[in-house]
Amino acid sequence: MKIIKKIAKLLLLLFIALQFFRPDKNSNQGDHTVYFRTETNPPEDVMAILTQSCFDCHSSNTQYPWYNNIAPVSYWISNHIKHGKEELNFSEWDQYSKNQKDHKLEELIEEVEAAKMPLNEYTWTHEKARLTEEQQKALVEWAKRTRILYGLGELPR
Ligand code: HEC
Numbered sequence: 001m002k003i004i005k006k007i008a009k010l011l012l013l014l015f016i017a018l019q020f021f022r023p024d025k026n027s028n029q030g031d032h033t034v035y036f037r038t039e040t041n042p043p044e045d046v047m048a049i050l051t052q053s054c055f056d057c058h059s060s061n062t063q064y065p066w067y068n069n070i071a072p073v074s075y076w077i078s079n080h081i082k083h084g085k086e087e088l089n090f091s092e093w094d095q096y097s098k099n100q101k102d103h104k105l106e107e108l109i110e111e112v113e114a115a116k117m118p119l120n121e122y123t124w125t126h127e128k129a130r131l132t133e134e135q136q137k138a139l140v141e142w143a144k145r146t147r148i149l150y151g152l153g154e155l156p157r
Helices: 002-018 034-040 044-053 073-087 090-095 098-113 133-152
Strands: none
Touching (some): 034 090, 044 133, 098 133
């Protein structure tokens, strides 16, 4: 029993020590999606969906939940954001070539149709981010339309 108590104490100390370390936050306060919005012109409902369900991991600004203040949860969240942004960052739309933009939209359609995004780990705690069938459809239709416009050379304007 003594040894278990010792281990428990050690773990508690470790947990406390861990709280002094924090991953960098993803919190650009400016209008970080202005380029994306201006170029692709998403209708209001689509923009609302992206904001509520995707931007936390796919843009330069995350609305952090309170439990992000607790390590190691903060590291887990930070990792999701890092990987999400690597794949797709709406705040850096200006840095993608036309082909890359088309490819990102193609992947978006695939992920949304397969209900792989937003990640399940996220919707467990962000109930409202879960996409309804209608929202999925709106997102996919907008992405398909936008791909056609890029293909026709109508975008970028
Ligand atoms: C909790 C964070 C999180 C949220 C919210 C989220 N994603 Fe992701 N997304 C990721 C991560 C992490 C990856 C990279 C790893 C993977 O594919 O699972 C990713 C990858 C992607 C990819 C690239 C997939 C590929 O195969 O290359 C697309 C497209 C995507 N997400 C679209 C979306 C869309 C659209 C939404 C909103 C409807 C969304 N994501 C919401 C974390 C997130």
